Amino acid sequence: MNKLNFKGSVMLNPTPVVLVTSKNKDDKVNVFTVGWVSTVCTKEPIIAMGIRPERLSYDYIKESGECVINLPSREMVKIVDYCGVRSGKKEDKIKHFGLQLNKGESISTPSLQKSPIALECKLKSITPLGTHDLFLFEVINVKVDEDLIDSNGKICFNKANLICYSHGEYYGLNAKPLGTFGYSVKKKKKIHKK
Template sequence: MNKLNFKGSAMLNPTPVVLVTSKSKSNKLNIFTVGWISTVCTREPIISMGIRPERLSYEYIKTSGECVINLPTKDMVKIVDYCGVISGRIEDKIKHFNLQLNKGVSISTPSLQKSPIALECKVKSVTPLGTHDLFLLKVLNVKIDENLLDSNNKIHFDKANLICYSHGEYYSLNSKSLGSFGYSIRKKNKAPR
């Protein structure tokens, strides 16, 4: 298979797409869409997020030192798209969509009731990179809809109907698993000798 070479580009696809709620010092709320986000550490739990400094949420998150990462579902894709193109300086997007909020547990910023999974985060650091600044966020608390848990409290993300972003388009993630971590080396159970 022949491959063409392109100049260096952030072409890592697909990526998670999330709705981030934030709060100003004067308690104004905003919501915006982020596609540049990833897990970077498990202990302590750290998420990285790239935000353009001109975004209103950048100001809110940097000054408050906190935010909530809300994982959206496929029925929220219009909200995700709208909140990615309309500025909170122009419109109250929470009011526009009549979004219900849940009070924060570990922080004062609320989460979206409609989102099945919400990660309450504190800012650990901010590093200027170029078009975006890198926020490292420590996850303090995770809210998960109880209908995603089985009787053993195992989380079934496949039931959440989550979405992702790939090169300008949104995709549903509700397909069947192709395998679980470590399946390629797991030994089959052998009958005792």
């Protein structure tokens, strides 16, 4: 099939979509939506996030040096959208939705109780890039709803009903995997006949 060419653009889709909670020195908590977030290192566990300097949470995170990355479920899609288009400078989005907050375990910033998974993060660096600045965070604690953990202690992300963002639209993730890591090179077990 023929391909059409477009000018250079950030067309890496779909992407995770998250709700980030942060707080300022007066303990005012804000939540906003981020669609530009990615894992960049496993040891230490580092997450990269692009944030525009005009966002209220930019200042909160820079000031406090921490935040919580809350992974939203399908039932939270309206909250995700709203928190991406409304500014915390003009309204309290947590109050607007009546969101319950859970106290931080390893940091002072709270997480969203409604979120099935929350990553408590410490800020490592900020690099100016252009329209957005690159924030690098170290994940220092992860909170997971206990009903997502199976009897072997495995986190069953497929039960969390997580969502993603693709070019202006939100999608639910299918709970059935297409494969597992390494399945393409896994050796088949030989069956010995007696």
